[in-house]
Amino acid sequence: MRSMLLAGAALAAAAPACAQDIKPLVEARARYEHVEQDGFAEDAEALTLRVRAGVQASTGPWTALVEAQGTMAVVDDFYDGLHGSATRPLVADPENVALYRAQLQYKTKAFAATAGRQRIALEDERFVGNGPFRQNAQTFDAVRVELTPIKGLKADVSYAWSVRTIWGVEGTGARQPAIRGDNIFANLSYATPVGTLTGFAYLIDQDEAAVQGYRLSSQSYGVRLAGVQKLSAVAKLSYQASYATQSEYGRNPNDYRADYYLLDAGLEVSGFKLGAGYEVLGADEGVALTSFQFPLGTNFKFQGWADKLLTTPPDGVRDLYGSLGYGWKAAGPFKGVTLQAAYHRFESDRLVRHYGDELNLLASGKLGKTTLSVRYADYHADLFATDTRRLWLQLDWAL
Template sequence: MKKVSFLLSASALSAIAVPALAQDVVFKPVVEARLRYETVDQAGPAPLTSSRDANAVTMRLRAGGEISKGPFAFLAEGEGTLAIDEDYNSGVNGKTLYPIVADPENVELNRLQLQYRTKPLIVTVGRQRINLDDQRFVGSVAWRQNEQTFDAVRVEYMGVKNLKVDVTYAISARTIWGIDGGKFGSANRPTQIDGDDVFANVSYKTKLGTLTGFAYLVDEDEAVVALRRNSSQTYGARFVGALPFTKKVKLSYLASYARQSDYATNPVHYSADYVAAELGLDVAAFKLTGGYELLGSDAGATGIAGGFAFQTPFATLHKFNGWADKFLATPGTGIQDYYAGIGYTVPKIGKAGPLVASFTFHHFSSDRLSIHYGDEYNAQVTMKLNKHLSALIKYADYERKGIASFTGDADTKKFWAQIDYAL
């Protein structure tokens, strides 16, 4: 907590000095709002069976502003989430008869940061949003109403052509569980996770795509054993690019590999692999996507019956392995995700647009023991209504196969409808 207070105090004191440096200070307001309805129908063998469907109507508001002058900028932003209809288990409200909708009521300081930015260098100090690459390892979890932010120092250097070096040292992650984190027996869902975390990326752009090497050192300094098991060291690389054939036809590709093992306070000794590969084909308004992702498992992990698998605790997890969120924690036997999707874009509908519709199918199996966990169908339609408003409807249907293979493995259907506003 002392380290957190130091970072935030440094940001605040520095910001007070910024306006004094000159008279023509620029102020930019920050206002974002979201109204969402989410329903969850979950069924499975006891104790997974929920006696009631979850129905959540939540409203999220972020408000603040940025003061800037020359290369210096100070940003402060508050965030609040209101449960208009709280017939759901938020994860920290004790309503365990309902399925989880991870949007608890909350009021918090979301961001408080001082930034120095020039063309070759950006330095950010304080509570901040961090999204690295596709957010598979580090992200802000923007899908949830309460955002994940970090108390950190981040340095981004772009002084060499086509090269970017991005290094962060974080002392705390402010989780999506908000001010009630840890209550009602949810010790593994805290308000914040303290530690000494290092996120390092070095990327180089070529004509064929961007090659990135990364190292993520996660040291969760917490008393809860389930959190300390997330302490890990991950080293890997990814290559992402696109090849246009014509003005309306383009091939995109992604390949990534990483190796993860225990680190720092983790009581479990293990090592596991990560593999991802994806191809996409854009043909006029259509986009076809197919891919594979592996989060491997170590059968010989010490102290864990059934093995221990590759974990990504700071990722924007909802983006990966299906929108039903069945694999937020990788099962001990690992996971293989084979997926294929199709999307269609309508650039304009009157003065509105674009409208984007998509459908994706996932086939989930284990890394070890040849378990077919289940299949999932995802569908979504988004539309930009005007400069400030956008709308979304979304559906996920996970169908379990055979017996329940991990905690939470149950047939699950989810539906969302939401409106977003951004100033």
């Protein structure tokens, strides 16, 4: 049945003879990444290009699409996680040519069903996301159903039998091209006057022994509140709070329980943005992979951009952070210009040891159909990992 769903979605997308609306899908990205990391004699230099192209066809409530992607390295003085020896820092963008999406969707005002290879990004993508920052983003072979029976109430349930990873078609070992399994993502949300309240359950059951010996299989249950309140004509307050508990699931040989907490608030006044938050990824007994994990989340968005905490350490993480930014609707020829700075202080949850601190900087703006961005991360290690500095220069273009 899984193969039939994928094949049906691909055929429907590739043969839109009766479609009323046909739309080409084209986007490209060029990114330069430089990494200096203690412990390596040489820095990493990566210039990678990614192109995605496809077609979307629609008729009435039906939409089908197929999209391929290709990634190549113009400058490859880096370790891509798959090829060669790790004599330079890791830049997780291996060369790749693959089917990115192939899906068929039926959608009305109150109901939507999507089958095939697709992007799934739930809530803030902490638990389930697309990982869009990496050149080979994460997609899911899945069936997803979204139901809105009454205004403000929404049920969102997905069954995914394969996760197509960022490692591409040549992935191997613990970095597989795809991770098979039986994964269920379920959200039930309701829009209240103070924000959207969501109850969630994420059941991750991985079938690849090479990927940490099934130790990333887990069940997470929790609740999240996220909202925005307008304070005046030029000011608004955003906030979110979340709690979850996680334990082993499926064939995971570990026996553990860990908790997750998040408190976050942001104030925007006349273009200025000020934010602060506290996120805790709890630990059990200090054994590897018994702390709170996010194997399917968009982890680059959280806990700094230097990629030091993509896998939660055995003793968990406490992340106290603050941010300051400013945005212009237009600045010269650029639209949507943003400047942002964020600072993180990392500690372990168990035994409360100082891991290190990180500074993140971002500048971005849009010129026509092209978005330009400069990003920088500087991690100063204390008792975890090593000093690391990363610089990105990036161009994104979309039709």
